[in-house]
Amino acid sequence: MVGIKDIAKAAGVSISTVSNVLNGKKNVGEDTKERILQLCKEMSYYPNTIGKTLKSGTSDTILFNFSDFDRSFYLRIIKGISDYVNDNDFDLIICTEKSCEKYMRSNLTSGAIILDAKMKDNVLNGIASERYPIVTLDRITDNPYIKSIVVNNYDPMYEMVQQLVDNGYRRFGFLGGPEHTADNQERYKAFSDVLENNNIVFQRKNYFSGDYREKSGYSAAKIIMLGEELPEILVCANDNMAIGAMKAFRENGIKIPEDIAITGFDNCDLAEAMELTTVAIPNYERGFLAARYLIENVKGRRNVEPFRISAKVKWRNSVLVSKIK
Amino acid sequence: MVGIKDIAKAAGVSISTVSNVLNGKKNVGEDTKERILQLCKEMSYYPNTIGKTLKSGTSDTILFNFSDFDRSFYLRIIKGISDYVNDNDFDLIICTEKSCEKYMRSNLTSGAIILDAKMKDNVLNGIASERYPIVTLDRITDNPYIKSIVVNNYDPMYEMVQQLVDNGYRRFGFLGGPEHTADNQERYKAFSDVLENNNIVFQRKNYFSGDYREKSGYSAAKIIMLGEELPEILVCANDNMAIGAMKAFRENGIKIPEDIAITGFDNCDLAEAMELTTVAIPNYERGFLAARYLIENVKGRRNVEPFRISAKVKWRNSVLVSKIK
DNA sequence: TTGTACGCGTTATCAC
């Protein structure tokens, strides 16, 4: 690895002169400057990030942490982050929860966007500070150095279910995700509020549990089919489970939406292909926003108000939509 | 940021004693050791990666570089890499082409897996060395420090097209990707070899060009529909384009596979849902393998034989398969 | 215009 020192020796000058040239200081003779730059090219010198960071104590780099490689729409979030970061001459490094702390606690990165639910709150609280702001996705904290960007699950779910009721649906089933997640709670709350406000009784036996994975939706559908009577419509807490359920229904000759209608949440790639009615989360945009807020906070602003991002219902053929839209 | 120095001061010992404790050296008294460890907890000391790396000149971290956030199956590759890396107590950082060099030229990482086609060969050649091995995906070089893992595109494409011929298909169309990519060349070569070996004339007017994106497939299909006569089957160089084409055909009331059959390559998530016949690339496995070879080479082995990974035809309903499989 | 000295956080060597 050729360093500043090697260039200095080759040029017959001191280390600091080389450093001055490289950092655009004006206190260097034109001829030595030329000579040094030439040598840097010839010897293919490349500044060492470690030395620079260690010395300066800062870095124009932010960290993105996620681990769930099964959710392909996360790539949209990354793209949003990446685009903003690039436009603002920052660098981006992505890592998983396991090595995340290592890159936060050091000056290698100067802020982080956290998506991984496995990342513990107390770890984040121990790190977030004036000089190390954090932005979390899908997680709310009251830490004064952590900005939260969360999806408004309630409103679009409420709107969607209300329209289903308006359209004549009465016998609902609900397929929930992990019960402790805020996502799932909000989605279910909106669902049950609509039913309540419309004086529709929802029987607990029509609440089914899954874990957000396709397979759990598939299993849940199998169980549903064992019941005496199919619900008219199955509202699912996310797309993956809805798709699993659709597969199970189809395999058993149950027609969607005639025999049972179904809805999801997320608008993942598959949702469109399978004509699943769902709620579209603007993933690119929330990645972009997360990066923007983070970098602004890194630069000294202090904006930590939770930001609620809105999502939109996408009506497709997995429900009977005579009057809808 | 609390460092080793702060601990030393608080404990009333020297820096080296603290360092010795933290590194498990045995030349420290039991009582001071206890006291220091206690203080580390209380003051929530966390070792600084940068200092360590600067000093040691090494790091158990590898880099993964990619930029195409539109291909969701890349997440499978990442998962493969991540799993192997974790099992072997290495860390993984992921970055885009823009900041990639920064993390390769410094001892922050000790090897890299390169997927991004935008990464220039000469940059890689300038970096790959005894102490910095590289593994490339979908790219072959003759650098003695770069191991290539490439998908065998030819064989499965040959097999697929041959079976199509055996099944009676004669009037073929081909929708190619970027013409300079090795992928596309290999896939097309297999395609045209089959036709030639079966004495089927392929007219150049039936070669259509795309850029691997869905949209380009959609456009190409529009153009195809302008022709006098639809091909019996459209072989596409990847799934995204095939899916775009399918959408265009369907929008125009053209039935698949009755009016036109279609095949893809990649077996992306959507391919299954859309019942697209395609070639499945074992993405998880090639990520895993890439990490394995890289880490072995980092550890001193020198294995740079190009590795060809095989892919498998997935027959689905986008082609008429009476006799097939 | 150029060079010297120092420090960033850590580890290794060697003296005490």
Next chain:
DNA sequence: GTGATAACGCGTACAA
């Protein structure tokens, strides 16, 4: 059993 010191690559204040 403990501490002083040099070194890693770089930037910077200050001296020459």
